[in-house]
Structure formats: C-alpha cells, structure tokens
Amino acid sequence: MPVLSELSGKMPASPIRKLVPFADAAKKKGIKVYHLNIGQPDIPTPKNVTDKLKEIELDVLAYTKSQGYDRYREKLAEYYRKNHIIVDASDIIVTTGGSEALLFTIGSIANPGDEIIIPEPYYANYNSFATLYNVKVVPVRSKIEDNFALPPIEALEELITPRTKAFLYSNPANPTGYVYTEEEIRKLRDLALKHDIFIIADEVYREFIYGDTKHHSILHQPGMEEHGIIVDSVSKRYSMCGARIGAVVSKNKKLMASVLKFAQARLSPPALEQLLAEEALNTPATYFTEVISEYNRRRNTLIEGLEKIDGIKIGYPKGAFYLMAELPVDDADKFARWLLEEFNDNGETVMVAPASGFYADPEAGRKQVRIAYVLNVNDLKRSVEILQKAVETYNKK
C-alpha cells in the first residue's frame, strides 16, 4: 500500500481512549464501571433548547454563512458584552466546536517549527492541533502543590524564543480546574505586549466557577485588541457537547480575516445546532445557579472522599469539573488499567484518566489522574470509596 504521511504517525492517539477496550471488557463481564474519566456532563441540556428542536420549521437545511448565522453572532456578542468582553458580531467567527476554533487559530498564527507555550498539565488535544501544523508545544510546568497556578512569569519568559508565537491556556483549566487570577492574566497581557506574542485563552468553562472566585477573561484586559484570542464553545456551558458549536473571538481584524478563509474552506458550521446555540443564549440564569451549585456539591463530595486516601495529593479546583490527584501508586497508567482488568468491589469499579497524556513528558504525570466530577453525588461517593479500596488493594499486591 502507499506509505501514509509522517503526520499520520505523529498524530497522538487519545490517551484516554486507550483504556476504552478494557472498560468495555469489564462491562461485558458484568462489572459496573463508574466513569470518572470523561468530560461529558450528565447535566441536562436546558429545556428551552430541547424544546426549540420541536419548533424549528425548515424546508431546506441549507448552508449558513461560513462565519455563522448573523443573528446568532449578534446575540453571542451580547452574551460576551454581558460578561464584560466588549466585542461585536464582526469579532466573532462561529466554528464547529472549540476544536475547530483551535485548528483555525493555530493555522493562522504559527508556521511549522514555531512554538506555543502551554502550562502543563494541559488538555491533550492541544497536542493534536499543534502536531497537525508541525508546531512545537513548549510546556511550562504548573504544580499540584500550588493547585496548578500559573508558574512564575519569569519561568515562562525564559522559554520565549524568536519562534514563540503564542501562550495558550484554558481558564478555568482542563484538566486541573484552576482559575487564573486577575493578576496572573495581567502578567500574561504584559508578557504578550512586551514580546509581541498572542495569548490564546480557551474559556469554554467560563461559567463553571465555585465559591468567591471570579473569572477573568483575557479580553477583559485593556490593550489586548491585537494580541488576545478567545477560543470558546457551547459544549460544556449548556451541556451541548454534541452540538459542535464553538467560536473564535478576537478584535484583531487581520487574524479574523485569516480565520474566515479557513472557515470558508469548510463552507459552514452546522446549521440546526447554531439555531439551538442561539436559543441556549436565552437559558434562564436559574439554570446556571442550579448547575453550579450541583457541581460545587460534587466537587466538595469528591474532595472529602479523596482526602481519606492515605498519601494522596489533591490539586484543589476552583472551576470547570475536573480535579487532578496524585495517587500513592507506582504508575497511574498501570493502575487505571488494573482497575478495569483486575479489580472490582462488589462488582463495581471506576475508570479514571491517567494524567501522563496531559504532560509533554509523560513521566511528569506518572502518578497523577484526572477525575471528572460529572456523576451525581451518590455515585461520586461510591466511586471514591471504590478508589480508596482499590489503592489499598493495588499496593498490597
């Protein structure tokens, strides 16, 4: 057969999906698997959105504009302005999920061999989009002891080379749940302006903040008109992961003209789901109050349970719905597989995401796992109990 591309060899396989066959095998044996591994919320999509589905009247399911429906972009701009992100529709291009927003953004700013600095641990798919363009991810280590706060800005600045094109981070962060402070965002702005690099802020978890913490967007900062880019998505916000509606948001007109060319190449984002995303903007505030307080309950339940595990280290999250924990095991990859292949407690086990895939150097995350708290409180309690027993059993082997 013809040889495939080098890229086809280099594209990373999903680090989490490697375990799926073992989970499937466990289920076949009749074992119940609690999924702490995935970012698919169990929270219902807002009812106004699912109701909207019944009201859509169409004769022809036609292409939309490549940048998305005008009306949706207008309403989306309003949403941002309510969040003190002062943009209008022309600063927004609707994409097929946050993934495509990253694909278009990285392609617009970085040449092969260029570098993007990303605090690690980071969302594994950032690797995929960088790899696609042969762009180098330069990690800067954040630590579980600091709850994965921004590393000292000096550590970051040391990594900047003539090939550095951007700093990319998620806020609230996947996989750590860290929420960047206003001071950290200001430092990032100053760094961007000093070195003339882009700041790409993945803000898809914007609403998921617990306690007194506040969300600070990169576009809250003055002076970021040319350097600031938000990558966004409705997936988590409205529990609409399957809609595949995202956006690139920036005041940089040249950048947006480039993103539009990428968007035109794929013609149009999904039409129906843009209508649903538009409706989602009408979701009552009470929906979020309830969802956030539910996640907060889960967060606290999870932490309370995990703290009972001897020798565990926890990165205490302030946002999103993930938590990173360092387990007292030799190898979290082995442990996660063992949980599915060999362990069960009364016919039940848990699936966690080994963190090695969230680090440029897998060794750095060797003992860490990401836990998504997307299960209800009772299931979470039971999951942590299983995890605790599993750690004990594993270490007695």
Added chain:
Amino acid sequence: MPVLSELSGKMPASPIRKLVPFADAAKKKGIKVYHLNIGQPDIPTPKNVTDKLKEIELDVLAYTKSQGYDRYREKLAEYYRKNHIIVDASDIIVTTGGSEALLFTIGSIANPGDEIIIPEPYYANYNSFATLYNVKVVPVRSKIEDNFALPPIEALEELITPRTKAFLYSNPANPTGYVYTEEEIRKLRDLALKHDIFIIADEVYREFIYGDTKHHSILHQPGMEEHGIIVDSVSKRYSMCGARIGAVVSKNKKLMASVLKFAQARLSPPALEQLLAEEALNTPATYFTEVISEYNRRRNTLIEGLEKIDGIKIGYPKGAFYLMAELPVDDADKFARWLLEEFNDNGETVMVAPASGFYADPEAGRKQVRIAYVLNVNDLKRSVEILQKAVETYNKK
C-alpha cells in the same frame, strides 16, 4: 501585532465569495439577482428528515463516538452495499461534512511538498485543504471540447513523480458535471496499482446522474482495498448542506486508523444532524426520481437557452447540477462583476461563478463560468435570457 503565519497568507479566499459584496450592493439598489453561482440546492430536504426533527427526544445533547454513531455507520454501510460498494461500518468514519473528510484524508496520506494530481477545472476548496498541509496540487487539464472527460491516462502518468501521493477527482464532477466512465475508472485503478498511489474519489453527487449514464465508484473496482478512498457527504444527496455530515470510506485499515486519530482530536461530529442523516437513509426512492427528473429538466432548459448565445461553448454535463460554459467575453471575472455592478434587464440580473478559481492557472478559465442549475425552470429560463442580453450588451461597450 504579532506576524500571522505564512499559511494565513496562502489560504485561498473563496473565488466565488469575492463577488458577494457586489451582489449585496445590487440587491440594495433593488435589483433582483438570480443566483447561478452557488451549490446550495433549492430542493426541499426530504419530509421524513424534517419531520424527524420533531420526534427527537433528548435530555443531554452528548458527544457521539469520534467515528460517528454506530447505528448510523451500520445503516450507511447498507446504503453503500446497495450501491455495490461493499463495505461495513468499520470502513466508515463519519466526518463534519465532506470538507473534513478531505482534511483528514490529505493529512493522513501526504507530507509537506508531496503532490496530488487533480483534473482541472476542479472544486476550488481542494486548494484550501492541500494548502493547509503545504501539499502541491498538480493539475491535469480536461477540456470543454471533450465535456471535461478524463484526460488521456498517459498525460496523467507523465505527471507522476516520487512525491505523488494521490489522484483526486470528483465524480460526478463539480464544476463540470462530468461523469467518469467505467473504462476511465478502470484506468485510474490500474494507474494507482502500478504507481502505488491513492485514488481519492469525491462522490458526493453520486445520485445526480442524467439519461442512461451510470455511476462508477472507485470502490466498485476490484483490487482497490488499499488504494481507494471515497470522500462523501449528505449535503447534496438529501439537500442537507447545513447538516455538515460526511464520511471517509475505505477498506484500508491503516489509513482508517490514521483518520480516526484526526477524528478523535475534534472529539465528535454533530450529534443531532447524524440522527437526521440516519433518517435520510429512509428517504423513499420516489424522492430521488422526482429530484433527478427536476434537475434533468433544468439541465435541458439551461442548455437550450445557452445554445442561443452566439459564440458560447458548453461542457455538456451528465451529472451533478453544474455546467461550465465558455462565454464570448474577454474576461469572465470582469464580466461577472459587471453583471452585478452595471447591468440589469428590467431590474434583474444574474450572478455566475467565474471559472478562473477552478484552475491552478487562472488564465485557463479566463472566459469560462460555472452555472449551477439550482433554480426552478422558469427562473432558469429568465436567467439565461438575461445572460444572453448581458453578453450582447457587454460586447457592445
């Protein structure tokens, strides 16, 4: 501001969209514009599909598998088998439109600097996806005098170099409406096996064939298990362009493993629209009979009208819903713009797609336009009448 990527400069702007501002300006002046320029059919989406929308019950609009819903892939495999394309679900990865199918396929097979041979004129967005990976499009000229048949296979073979990775064509073809004969497909197969290159067949117009012509798929050919790739989409088939549901279809397991990695990076294709695409597979055969006979009427109406234009050359289409015509004008780009900016007949004008954007060398298509017959017969009659008057007026300037 930070410098954008070289790619951002090279990504081609849509050749057709350049004219959109002029069309908008004409409309603002109250002029009616008949759109012969776009591939958005006016044909209604099948009623079973739009009805299905009302029946979808969901609590959480969740991610689907990266390769698409299993049930959809199973039913899609059945559809292919009915079309004598013998595949099963594991040979199919659902993509976000045919565009993404191309993105994943080219990324899987070609390195920067590699070459893909494409008969020209070709679908302009092929350039975009090749450009994204810095892959070179090597055109092989097909001629209006031959109705854009496959050029002699020797001409094609001469272009093969050690960097050639694939031959890519659309069948039925956009923008020419040409339908490849079984003999031509066989020659392509022999060429692929002899030189160990992929054949990528964009078969999104599979059903749109007029008269006695038959569609021959690349996967009808024996021996193409490792070398044949179909790029497909529901957009035109069911008039669901806005659904953004496509597919890569191939028996090559290594290729499909690579495509899956690209698919995992973007998590999931749109969920709801996969449900609609699945329902679309239940569309009664009568829908197609009616649609095809409607397009056939339009095709004949269009040709009859165009033949009245002195000095015109027509590439007679056998499929899809496009036709390429060479007009007796100095420059089709100028002419198309003039139609919108300066001409009207009783307050009406037409918009056509200049063909320069469909050729690697724009000069080759300097006098040609693509006409999409996606208007009803009466509008088409009137459009051609306007076009005839316009050509006369333009040449008297």
